[in-house]
Amino acid sequence: MVTGMYILSVLGLPTTVKACLFDLDGVLTHTAAVHNAAWRATFDEFLKDRSDETGEPFVPFDTEADYNRYVDGRPRADGVRTFLASRGITLPEGTPEDPPGADTVNGLGNKKNELLLKTIREQGVDVFEGSVSYLRAAEAAGLRRAVVSASANARDVLRTTGLDRYIEHIVDGIVARQEGLRGKPEPDTFLAAARHLGVAPSEAVVFEDALAGVAAGRAGDFGYVVGVDRVGQAAELSEQGADIVVRDLSELLDEDAK
Numbered sequence: 634m635v636t637g638m639y640i641l642s643v644l645g646l647p648t649t650v651k652a653c654l655f656d657l658d659g660v661l662t663h664t665a666a667v668h669n670a671a672w673r674a675t676f677d678e679f680l681k682d683r684s685d686e687t688g689e690p691f692v693p694f695d696t697e698a699d700y701n702r703y704v705d706g707r708p709r710a711d712g713v714r715t716f717l718a719s720r721g722i723t724l725p726e727g728t729p730e731d732p733p734g735a736d737t738v739n740g741l742g743n744k745k746n747e748l749l750l751k752t753i754r755e756q757g758v759d760v761f762e763g764s765v766s767y768l769r770a771a772e773a774a775g776l777r778r779a780v781v782s783a784s785a786n787a788r789d790v791l792r793t794t795g796l797d798r799y800i801e802h803i804v805d806g807i808v809a810r811q812e813g814l815r816g817k818p819e820p821d822t823f824l825a826a827a828r829h830l831g832v833a834p835s836e837a838v839v840f841e842d843a844l845a846g847v848a849a850g851r852a853g854d855f856g857y858v859v860g861v862d863r864v865g866q867a868a869e870l871s872e873q874g875a876d877i878v879v880r881d882l883s884e885l886l887d888e889d890a891k
């Protein structure tokens with residue numbers, strides 16, 4: 634916890650900070666809601682079929698409690714496993730080639746990805762303007778900048794939105810798999826980004842909207858953890874270890890930098 638320390642005034646950060654590690658979905662882009670909707674459709678179809686087969690009551694996926702606690706911020710397959718475990722369900726892993734919707738961890742993940750990509754194709758991706766201003770201000774202040782996202786689609790989303798021009802390094806779901814990095818809430822992906830940028834964790838700030846992401850920032854002993862509350866879970870973000878919680882990154886910016 635940073636207390637009583639002089640804060641870099643333009644960006645609202647401790648002066649010791651040399652690098653910013655941004656989550657993507659829900660921090661820079663509006664895609665957290667798109668992921669959430671794709672997960673709901675996928676899980677509800679699965680749960681309904683299961684209820685028809687077993688006679689157990691159908692309890693739909695809760696886009697607040699279930700998404701925030703078990704899915705948000707975690708790698709795709711971890712999201713499937715963690716949510717299903719909360720319902721006492723275990724599925725075989727299957728393989729990445731499983732057809733979308735097959736009753737395996739990969740099959741459900743593939744279904745969700747199909748729905749996510751369809752929505753992105755049809756509706757495009759919106760960015761948070763406050764985050765764009767913040768990226769510009771961070772660049773102007775000479776801070777290093779990386780995106781650390783569990784999503785295997787992060788690189789495409791950054792390219793589509795043009796946000797990639799502000800980002801020097803990306804640790805996404807694909808890099809994590811290739812390098813054997815554990816997903817959030819473990820700190821591995823954030824630590825890898827800091828290492829790549831040549832800064833110590835204590836010199837980096839983590840920006841996260843997901844409970845698992847804030848927990849990862851805390852577990853990695855990062856210098857400062859900013860919780861970004863887009864869905865009314867400020868208290869939970871603080872509980873996971875956020876040093877400060879804002880509703881939008883623009884709140885951190887000095888008036889002149891907005």
Ligand SMILES: O=P(O)(O)OC[C@H]1O[C@@H](O)[C@H](O)[C@@H](O)[C@@H]1O
Pocket residue numbers: 658665668669704705706707708709712746749782783784785786787806843
């Ligand atoms: O399925 P993808 O695109 O690889 O994304 C994995 C996860 O990425 C995270 O950023 C999202 O918060 C999760 O909802 C999502 O499941």
